[in-house]
Amino acid sequence: MITLEHVSKTFTTKSGYVHAVRDVSLQIDEGEIYGIIGFSGAGKSTLVRCINLLERPEAGNVTVDGRELLKLDASQLRESRKKIGMIFQHFNLMRLRTVAQNVAFPLKKSGLSKEEIARKVKELLELVDLSEKANVYPSQLSGGQKQRVAIARALANDPKVLLCDEATSALDPQTTHSILKLIKDINQKLNLTVVLITHEMGVVKEICDRVAVMEDGRIVEEGSIVDIFTHPQAKMTKSFIASTSTTDRIYDLIEEGHTLTELGEDEVIVSLKYDASNATQALISEISRTYDVDCNIIFGNIEVVKDTPIGTLIVVLKGDPEKRKAAFDCIKRHGVETEVIKR
């Protein structure tokens, strides 16, 4: 649905050139929810704005729904843009217009009659669960309700793509969850392709099918959300994942010499990473029984990523070295990733 080929965008500022996006190529399939994550300044907003040419890249190709946008004239581009809705962190609603008028705004030149527009607005407000607020003004709404209005407005022209630029960054966690759920619902109901940029791994984890990690204008890693969580490669990705997990705290405790991490002669601290296919519960009792190795869990974290539980356990294994090795081999045979953290 969306193909970016070698897209670059540079800004000229008083202090010189800023290479906001550097040679980015991406393929986003129809109906998927694609996340782009990175710290502030990584180039996410610029990249997503290149998808609807709010920013015009100086190099590369942008193809959306089979049309090469950089080759279109102004009126063709206006038509193509109608099929690309966008929502923003600060909602960008018109404060002097009611909710219904905000949602109706993109339909002004659609050729629809007044009655058809009113029917469409009604349907859209039902979709975002805000029917009872049709005649109020944005200032009378909560942040989450404002974003619902913005979503309804973005959907007015029946777009095929919805671009979400930090759409939940101004919202509290509970409201974030309800907006993400709404985005997921409309993605499924309307087979909408969603591109979502964020600096929060929690957001990506909750709804994205695939994710690209961006740093300094480049994509440093890309893949399915479960792969990225289970086998992150880039340093940046690892640090994003660490931000949503508590198990990395073990390294601080080891450094601080916490009593929890003090080891006897026949003990080691090991991390065990697993997903639903190799859940560890039975495994831990099996290695204790079969290999006579004690397994003491000192930390645990289970993430649910796209409905797949992914867990990390930090355990102290106690037993003589030969038996520990046999237990280790057994754990690995079950597909659980192991790493000795302290010996």
Ligand SMILES: Nc1ncnc2c1ncn2[C@@H]1O[C@H](COP(=O)(O)OP(=O)(O)OP(=O)(O)O)[C@@H](O)[C@H]1O
């Ligand atoms: N219109 C502009 N003029 C000059 N520089 C710009 C412009 N827009 C973005 N930049 C610069 O491009 C780089 C990437 O910015 P961008 O907003 O795309 O990053 P981001 O990852 O979305 O960060 P944030 O979440 O803080 O917006 C930054 O160094 C930014 O200062």
